[in-house]
Amino acid sequence: MIADTGNVKFTTRDVHVFYGAKEAIKGVDLDINNNEVTALIGPSGCGKSTYLRCLNRMNDTVDSARVTGTIELDGVDIYDRSVDVVQLRARVGMVFQKPNPFPKSIYENVAYGPRIHGLATKKSELDEVVETSLRKAGLWNEVNDRLDTQGTALSGGQQQRLCIARAIAVSPEVILMDEPCSALDPIATARVEELIDELRENYAIVIVTHSMQQAARVSQKTAFFHLGDLVEYGDTEDIFTNPREERTRDYITGRFG
């Protein structure tokens, strides 16, 4: 299940996650490559979101969650005591299922990350970071004349791109996306997918999705989860045209899930 090794960003081995006594992930080995989009698919409750949230230790915020195994980012175990979760999350950004802009202005939303990490010392630098991030997120042309309006006043698709811009603004190396389009209409979805494809040039992207078509459209690698197990992992094209496992075939052809 291990893909080519030259460009690996994340190496995860024997990852288990427990919520209290319940085992949500049962030993997952998976590598995530740079400059690729890795899609995590599978039916609801299969553990794909849980796995995603291990990669930037968002599970830390859930009291009952316990993670075992090794998850290495550029060869360093992110669950090691020496790793500070704040620095980790600055390197591994996250975009959530429901757009969650802060109830602040568009500018302040994007400037939030650079501010807390002290990435820009002068106002002009901050302006530049905000503009670059909004441009990369494909939102600049729509909002450049109203940066001081509330982020929550944007449409759903714009809000989600704002959240992507917010994540980009701290210059992460990896962007995790947890069903980023599930609350969006088809047009906004297409726009976000286009954006994901552009972002791939600079980042490693991991995306959880319920839409098989979306996984097929945007990703290079696909991992199929079922009941906490990683069933199959490989090139997206192979997974969708020629799956090795019975369960994968059943799922992608819509026989269950």
Next chain:
Amino acid sequence: MSVTLLILIILGAVTAAYVAGLARVRAVSGGNARVLHSRPSYYGTYVALVVALAAFSVMAVWLIAQGPVIMGHITDLLPADVRNGDPSMRELALAQVVNVAQSGSAFGAEPYAVKLAATYNSMLASSRLYMTIAVLLAALVAFALAYRQVRPQARARNWVEAVVKALLIICSSIAVLTTVGIVLSMLFQTIHFFSLVPPENFFFGLVWDPRFAAAGSGGETGQFGLIPVLWGTVFITILAMMVSVPVGLMSAIYLAEYAGPRFRGIAKPILEILAGIPTVVYGFFALITVGPFLRDGGALIGLDIDARSALTAGLVMGIMIIPFVSSLSDDVINAVPQSLRDGSYGLGATKSETIRRVILPAALPGIVGSIILAVSRAVGETMIVVMAAGVAANLTANPFQAVTTVTVKIVSQLTGDQEFTSPQTLVAFALGMTLFVITLILNVYALHIVRKYREQYD
């Protein structure tokens, strides 16, 4: 028959009507609930409600009308010289009649009053009898009409729900009407007060001394300067807020963001107990413990603190208000969506950065709302001030001296031995009105902020 007994009888009749209505609808539907418009219990309720409404409204009208009717009749029977004499004498004579009738003692009463008292009592008795008959008759007629209405197609549910809706409207208007009534009762007395004391003397006067006129003013009434008293309220409120806002807000943040569910489950109710302690008890605490402690502590470091001081009252009042701030703020902070926290954590923000930069700004309007509610509570507080800050209306910015507040002065002016129409007493209404307007403005403002807050996220 006494009114209480009659009410019990009506209630019995209402129950019987319910049972009868239910039985009737079961009979007409032949046990098949499908053919009915509403479920069977609605038909029973409908019949019962019609009976209750008819009986109670006849009773209410009768009880309201019988007093004036009987008194009018008694007035006609008064001796001609009393009846046609001075109206206040006539009122007095009527009062004497009623008094004799109710007490049964003719001691010191006019002979005609004793005679009329007997008439009064017999009229009252027959009125009761006729009322009983009328009420029961109304109930019976209402029952007959409603009972005939019970048919499968009858829209019993809609009728019952209309009655329930009317009941809810009546209940909610009681609160509104009470507020209006309170305002009006204060308003007329306030206007009366301002006819005796010029408003500018009241609103801009710097001296509160209702007993004595200012030297050389030539006036006869005392000095009713609002400023020292209002300043006392403002000053103590500010002191109380300086205690309760930081402590309350920080405990709210701790409870909402840091405390585990078990600790929170125990600590929050305990904090709320503070709100349940009677303010008199806080008063003792201030008078017996905090005041002397501050005085002795101040003496040690060379500060001259009165045992009764604005500081004592402010401190204790601040403690009393902590739960208002903390409990409401805690709810508001909890209402901030988890997605905002996740978004902030996902960007690498620490817990305290998230709280300071995302959660508090998002919750700020709600927090301000809770603080304003706490302020209106502090403004209205009386007992703690009487016991801890004294009754002397000093215009001072020194927290170690005694001051007093608007509410304390309202109590002392109303409970004085002055006659009710004197400005010394009437000033209480002007003070009350002022306080009411201030707290009303604060509450409206708080409501406005809370409404704005709802639009903030989602």
